[in-house]
Amino acid sequence: MDHLSKLENRSIHILREAYAEFRNLCMLWSIGKDSTALLWLARKAFFGHVPFTLIHIDTAYKIPEMIVYRDKLAREWHLDMVYGQNEEALAAKLTFPDGNATRLECCSRLKTEALKHTLDGSWPRYRLNHTTGQYELDKNTEPYTGVIVGIRADEEGSRSKERYFSPRDKKSDWDLAEQPPEFWNQYNTDFAPGTHVRIHPLLDWTEVDIWEYILRENIPVVPLYFDRGNGKRYRSLGCWPCTKPVESTAKNVAEIVAELKTGKFKNVAERAGRDQDKEDGGGLESLRRAGYM
């Protein structure tokens, strides 16, 4: 079996285990290439269906094309789409673009806090009504106990320490030293009341694997990843004030793969365009411990 098929089959196995073991299961969809590839894997795992909720944390600073693309796929693929955001921080302008927070504080409020409270149901959730095409306040406030996340071990140091199934405590904290073992296709699917488990089906994938898979499967991705004439494209997507495009003329997926394997990005870290990483001494660890993805 070739490398991509091996990765694909293991990820599908993990997704099916998650579906079998968690009643309140959701998947985080950041609209980026990784979680979109993960969404595709879910459709393969469940033979064209996605039998759980997709959650998007909308910081209100996402590049607008990302939201357009999100809603287009949600309609076409009949996704149970929900978004949440930190309405208080946005209303009080406690953000980096407003000049009232450092980049890290801003990430912590708009992403980490918003995610925590969207997952546990304590802040409003907005669910796509497929009949009207509008998002409506969701009446269901039950916490999600299983959360599927598209992180990869090669992204940066702390992510390489994750398990496929990683328990988080009541405060969403990650007790790195006390993670239970995981082996022989058996995962930690039991959890204490009030806690939840994060599930990482893409842990063994690399950035190149993701692009080669997108190419092989012809998965639609948001066009921001491609050069559309100005010699720039995004390599990693985030909020516009903190994510810069890179100089690149890759116009399609095949050209991106070539660029990553042999071209100018062969040895350049993927998140080099993410400014918040640099504030943290080279790791996302302080954010991740508090629940960042």
Added chain:
Amino acid sequence: MLELNNGGDFREDMAIVIVGHVDHGKSTIVGRLLADTGSLPQGKLELVKEICRRNSKPFEYAFLLDALKDEQSQGITINAARCFFKTPKRNYILIDAPGHVEFLKNMVTGAARAEAALLVIDAQEGVKENSRRHAYLLSMLGVEQVAVLINKMDLVQYDQQVFENVREEYHDFLNQIGIRPAAFLPVSGREGDNIAYPSERMSWYQGPTVLGVLDAFQAGKPPVEKPFRMPVQGVYKFTSGGDSRRIIAGTVETGRLQVGDEVVFYPSGKRGTVRSIEAFGGVATGNEGFLGEPVTSVEAGYATGFTLNEQIYVTRGEIASISGQTRPQVASRLRVKIFWLGKNPMVYGKRYMLKLGTARVGAKLVEIIKVLDAVSLNINRGEEIQRHNAAECILQLERGIAFDLAQEMPFTGRFVLVDNYDIAGGGIIQEAAEDELAAARAEVWSRNYNWQTSIIPREDRIREYNQEPILILITGGKDVGKKPIAKILERRFFDRGKFVYFLGIVNLLYGVDADIKRPGYNHREEHLRRLGEAAYLMLEAGMILIVTARELTQSDLDLIKTIVSPSRVEAIWVGPEISTDIAVDFHLERFSSHEAGAEMIEDYLLKKGVLQGFN
């Protein structure tokens, strides 16, 4: 026509793990491997050097891996980190497992994924506790390809005698636990000797480098020639968009499945013929050239799904096999070899969860045959199994599960044990131990195997009747009101529009049991078996069945559960004191009237959601 198999031309990859005692230099070797194969992302080396400069620390290759702050401050690897490098032959995923004993569970997590292992020993310190323990765990985990790196040769002036002494000592130990290393290599991670390049400082050593040894290992071949096994992960019927497929999904562990094969499920014994092998959108997508073709066969390693011609009811946890091939075994009492990683020792009497394939069942430790110190290999007879020890023991399961012997079929012969919420140990099955329910299970298996299946699927009946078939078993002492309560309960369910029936054990006595009803003759087990079979028929028909029987014991309940499986049983005890060893789901201790008692049972069942259409 498309066959999903393991053939074809592609670049191999291999997962390897690096293990050994703390501070023997694993991370340095990994850092060196990454640097010398040009596998570091640009900027990573500079970043780590910059952090070292800021913290006034000399740069070490190990820091490349120990990217986490608190790891660097403690100077030890606490988790299994993954990194990637390539040789002209294949791509490697290298798992760096921690050497500190506190983090043995992380070492196991890393090592269990590997196809081969590098065991690192400090030439100065020689064989230490975890050099032995890690080797023992590798043998339990089934990692057979091993090379031993005797590291820090630069600190012993590259002395051949030091190398030979360590090699001799370790070789003897490995022999005892059945590990035959492919090679012993003298290396220095810090100086780069014999890692990617042959050392110029040890002319006495003519063997391969670490990269050479790795490239000589065999990449794992999927076990396609073994009997077919697929643990059922789920049975999917997603009706949206008019999808009417009923797909049995799972990952093929061993063997090969073709359209037209007759599959048999264990432990139930149900069988059917494969109508189609399913893929996304009804057809396989992906690799160039086969878009849109129907899949006709699938092999070990594939996450797949299939439909059957027959509408049989199977559940997650069963193992699919092919008729005519070696069968999986079924038992509820197992002789096993385990290793324990839990904070608390494994003790008698406590309920653990055992997970094998996709099955999940309560398990108790009933006999410790021997406890093995994985470091000294000394054997003890303990009263409990301490953290980091191994043991041979007997486990009693709450119901029979399907499995294979680890020696013959490792993938379906191993399991983990869950203590509270965490995986706390792992084990391999040596054999089925003697077991009281074996006869009943064999009878049930044969009944299911020969069953004439209706064309109406179970889930259609559940939807139509808006109820899940369930056996409500009411037991307790003599004249406590079991029967009047059961009859009132039947009436109440009936008035809610449920298909429900009351069956007292006496109703069978003069009919079904007439041939064995002789005074003074104890046919209790046969009476219960027939009760179970009668209940099975009613449950198959979709009914909610209420049965009363006096003073049932746990083994009575186990027998009935075995016979009516997979339907749910709710055991209820009526009366102030439970006079047998039975563990019930609900205890109706006190009630003011039969009417009130029935209402309390009804409340309990409603809260549990048993009257809803879907479980």
